[in-house]
Amino acid sequence: MPHLPTFRRPPLGSPLELLLLACSFALAAYAGVRLLAGDWTGVALWIVGAALLHDLVLLPLYAVLDRAVTRGLRAAGRRAWLPYVRVPAVLSGLLLLVWFPLVSGMVDRRYRSATGLSADVFLGRWLLITAVLFGGSALLLAARLRRAAKRRSPDVH
Amino acid sequence: MGRAPLAGHPAAYGRDMRDRLRLPSSPGFWRSPLRGPWFTSVLGLVLLAGITVLFVTGLVSYAAYNPGLSPVNDKTPDKGLLGFYLFAWPTGPVWLYRFTQGVHVTLGITLIPVLLAKLWSVVPRLFTLPPARSLTHALERLSLLLLVGGGLFEFTTGVLNVQLDYVFPGSFYPLHFYGAWVFFAAFLAHAALKTPTAVRAVRRRSRGEGHMDGAESTTAEPAAGAAPHPGSAQGPRAAEGTGAADVGRSAGAASGPGAAEGLRAAADGAAGEGRTGAASGPEVAKGARAAEGAGVAQSAGAAAGAGSGRAAEGVAGAGPGQSDLVSPCPAEPTVSRRGALALVGGGSLLLFVTTVGQSLGGAWRRTALLAPHGGADPGGGPNGFQINKTAAYAGITPADRHEDAWRLVVTGRTGTVRLSRAQLLALPLHSSALPIACVEGWSTADQWWRGVRLRDLAALVGHDGDPPDVLVESLQRHGAFRRAALRANQVADPRSLLALHVNGEELSPDHGHPARIIVPAAPGVLNTKWVARLTFGDL
Numbered sequence: 001m002p003h004l005p006t007f008r009r010p011p012l013g014s015p016l017e018l019l020l021l022a023c024s025f026a027l028a029a030y031a032g033v034r035l036l037a038g039d040w041t042g043v044a045l046w047i048v049g050a051a052l053l054h055d056l057v058l059l060p061l062y063a064v065l066d067r068a069v070t071r072g073l074r075a076a077g078r079r080a081w082l083p084y085v086r087v088p089a090v091l092s093g094l095l096l097l098v099w100f101p102l103v104s105g106m107v108d109r110r111y112r113s114a115t116g117l118s119a120d121v122f123l124g125r126w127l128l129i130t131a132v133l134f135g136g137s138a139l140l141l142a143a144r145l146r147r148a149a150k151r152r153s154p155d156v157h
Numbered sequence: 158m159g160r161a162p163l164a165g166h167p168a169a170y171g172r173d174m175r176d177r178l179r180l181p182s183s184p185g186f187w188r189s190p191l192r193g194p195w196f197t198s199v200l201g202l203v204l205l206a207g208i209t210v211l212f213v214t215g216l217v218s219y220a221a222y223n224p225g226l227s228p229v230n231d232k233t234p235d236k237g238l239l240g241f242y243l244f245a246w247p248t249g250p251v252w253l254y255r256f257t258q259g260v261h262v263t264l265g266i267t268l269i270p271v272l273l274a275k276l277w278s279v280v281p282r283l284f285t286l287p288p289a290r291s292l293t294h295a296l297e298r299l300s301l302l303l304l305v306g307g308g309l310f311e312f313t314t315g316v317l318n319v320q321l322d323y324v325f326p327g328s329f330y331p332l333h334f335y336g337a338w339v340f341f342a343a344f345l346a347h348a349a350l351k352t353p354t355a356v357r358a359v360r361r362r363s364r365g366e367g368h369m370d371g372a373e374s375t376t377a378e379p380a381a382g383a384a385p386h387p388g389s390a391q392g393p394r395a396a397e398g399t400g401a402a403d404v405g406r407s408a409g410a411a412s413g414p415g416a417a418e419g420l421r422a423a424a425d426g427a428a429g430e431g432r433t434g435a436a437s438g439p440e441v442a443k444g445a446r447a448a449e450g451a452g453v454a455q456s457a458g459a460a461a462g463a464g465s466g467r468a469a470e471g472v473a474g475a476g477p478g479q480s481d482l483v484s485p486c487p488a489e490p491t492v493s494r495r496g497a498l499a500l501v502g503g504g505s506l507l508l509f510v511t512t513v514g515q516s517l518g519g520a521w522r523r524t525a526l527l528a529p530h531g532g533a534d535p536g537g538g539p540n541g542f543q544i545n546k547t548a549a550y551a552g553i554t555p556a557d558r559h560e561d562a563w564r565l566v567v568t569g570r571t572g573t574v575r576l577s578r579a580q581l582l583a584l585p586l587h588s589s590a591l592p593i594a595c596v597e598g599w600s601t602a603d604q605w606w607r608g609v610r611l612r613d614l615a616a617l618v619g620h621d622g623d624p625p626d627v628l629v630e631s632l633q634r635h636g637a638f639r640r641a642a643l644r645a646n647q648v649a650d651p652r653s654l655l656a657l658h659v660n661g662e663e664l665s666p667d668h669g670h671p672a673r674i675i676v677p678a679a680p681g682v683l684n685t686k687w688v689a690r691l692t693f694g695d696l
Contacts, residue, residue, distance in 0.1 A: 013293025024346035031338030042326025050309035
C-alpha cells in the first residue's frame with residue numbers, strides 16, 4: 001500500500017488568545033460593515049492602502065534618505081555633523097507631513113472661503129520654522145566645533 | 158579592480174553577498190541597533206495611554222452631538238449598539254467641549270511621531286516568515302492589518318478633516334466614527350496580548366538589567382548583563398579602515414570570536430531552513446540561552462524569532478536580547494536609544510506647541526503657527542474671532558439677511574409667530590460669556606453674547622416653565638448641519654441664547670447675522686448661524 005504523505009494540521013495556538021481575537025474580530029466586523037456601507041471599495045482601499053503606503057513607501061523612503069545622509073557625511077569625513085542635520089530634517093519633515101494640505105496650498109480656496117483667513121501664510125511659516133531649526137542646529141554645531149578647537153589649541157601652542 | 162582586495166577573503170565576500178541579497182523577511186536585513194523590545198515597549202505604552210484618551214474623547218465628542226435626539230443630528234443612523242453609552246450632553250461647565258475636543262485633536266496630532274516611531278520599530282515583523290505559525294498567529298497578523306491600517310486611517314482622516322481637505326471616501330463623521338471602532342477592536346486585542354510583555358520589558362530595564370545606553374555605546378539590546386555584540390563592536394572600526402561599510406561589517410563579523418561565528422552560522426541556518434516547523438524553534442532558543450555567556454545571544458535569539466517566534470517569545474522573559482526585534486547584525490549606531498526617543502519626543506513637542514494655541518485662544522493663538530485656526534484672527538474688532546464657515550461659503554446673501562426680508566419663524570404648542578429683528582430686540586435681552594468650540598479642535602475664548610433666551614422664545618409659543626427640545630433651521634441651503642436639534646436641558650439653560658449681538662456689536666454676517674444660536678458646552682455646529690426657524694416640541 002502506498003504511503004500517503006500525512007497532512008499535518010496547523011497548530012491552533014493559545015485558545016485564550018484565539019477567543020480574544022475572535023471577540024476583537026466580532027466587534028471590528030460589527031463596525032466594519034457600517035464603515036463599508038457607503039463607498040466600500042474606497043474605504044477598503046484607504047485602510048489597506050494606508051498600511052501599504054506607510055510600510056512600503058514612506059518608511060523605506062525616509063530610511064533610504066537617512067542612510068544616504070549618513071553615508072554622505074561619513075564619506076565626507078563629517079560624521080559629527082549627523083545629528084545636526086538629522087534632527088532639524090526630521091522635525092521639519094514631520095511638520096510638512098502633518099500639515100501638507102495647508103503648506104502645499106492644496107486646500108487654499110476652500111480654506112480661504114470657509115474661514116476668512118489666508119492660506120498663503122502656511123508655506124512661509126513652515127519655511128521659517130525649517131530655517132530656524134537648521135539655523136539653530138548650525139549654530140550649535142559651530143559652537144561645539146569651536147569649543148573642540150579651543151580645547152585642542154593649548155596642545156598646539 | 159575594485160574587487161581585488163576582497164579576493165583574499167572569500168568567506169567575508171560570500172557573507173557580504175548574502176547580506177546584500179537579503180530580503181526583508183530575513184532578520185539580517187534590518188540593521189538598526191535601536192530596534193528592540195525596550196524601545197518598542199516604551200513607544201507602545203505611550204500609545205496605549207494616548208490612544209485610549211483619543212478613543213474616549215472621540216466617543217465623548219460623538220455624544221456631544223446628541224445623535225440620539227433627532228435624525229438631523231445623527232450622521233451615523235445605523236450605529237446600533239455602538240451608541241450604547243449615549244447620554245444627554247450637559248450644558249456645563251461651559252468649556253467642556255472646548256476641553257474634550259481640544260484634547261482629542263491636539264493629542265492626536267502630538268501622538269503622530271510616536272505612532273510613526275512605533276511602526277518603524279516593529280516593521281521587521283511585517284515581513285516575518287512563515288506568514289503564520291498557527292491559526293492564532295494568522296488571526297493575530299490579520300488583526301494587525303486592522304490595527305495599522307485602521308490606526309493610520311483614523312489619524313489621516315482626522316488630520317485631513319481639520320485642514321478641510323475632504324478627500325476621504327465619504328462623509329467624515331461615519332468614516333471616523335466606525336473607523337475608530339474597527340481600529341479600537343484591533344487595538345484592544347493588541348493591548349491585551351502585548352501590554353504584559355511591554356511592561357516587563359520596561360521594568361527589566363528600569364531595574365538596571367538592561368543594556369548600556371550611552372550616546373556612543375548603543376548597540377542592539379543584548380541579553381541581560383551581556384556585553385555588546387562582538388561583530389558590531391568590531392564592525393565600525395573595520396568599516397572605517399576599509400572605507401566601505403558593507404565590507405567592513407562582514408569583516409567585523411568575521412573578526413568576532415569563534416563562538417560568534419558558529420552562532421551566526423546557526424542563526425543563518427535557522428533563518429534559511431528552520432522556518433518549516435515550530436519544532437526547530439525551542440532548540441535554537443535553548444542554544445541562545447546557552448550562548449548568553451558568550452555575549453552573542455542576539456543572533457540566535459533573532460534566529461529563534463525567525464524560526465519560531467512563539468518559542469522566542471516564550472523565553473523572552475529570560476532576556477530582552479532574544480526578541481525578534483533585535484537585529485542579528487546591527488549596523489554601527491549613529492544615535493543612542495535615548496537620543497532617538499528624545500527626537501520622537503521633540504517631534505511631539507514641536508507639533509504640540511505649534512498646535513495647542515488654536516485651542517487655548519487669546520494671545521496663545523499666535524503660537525499655533527501651522528494649525529488651521531492658529532496665527533491671526535480674521536479681521537479685528539468685536540467680531541474678529543475665528544470663523545468656521547463664512548456667510549459666502551454657506552451661500553448666505555445680503556438679500557437673505559435683509560431687515561425687510563428676514564423673519565424668525567417660531568413654532569410651538571400654541572401655534573406660530575413671526576418676528577422681525579426689531580421685534581426680537583424689543584424682547585428682554587440677556588448676556589452670556591460663552592466660547593465657540595469646533596469639532597476640528599480649535600476654540601475661542603469666551604465671547605460676550607447678547608440676545609433672547611431660548612426658553613423665553615419657547616414660552617412665547619406656549620411652553621411655559623418646561624421648555625421642550627427645539628429644531629433649529631438655518632437660512633443655509635446646504636451643509637450637513639443647516640438643521641440641528643437641541644435638547645430640552647440646552648433650551649432650558651438660562652445662558653442659551655438666540656444671539657443678536659456679540660462683544661457689544663451687531664453680529665457680523667460671518668458670525669450669523671441676523672441671529673444665531675449660542676449654547677454652553679455644545680459643539681460649534683450646533684450653534685446654528687443665520688437662524689430662520691425654531692420649532693419647539695418633543696423631537
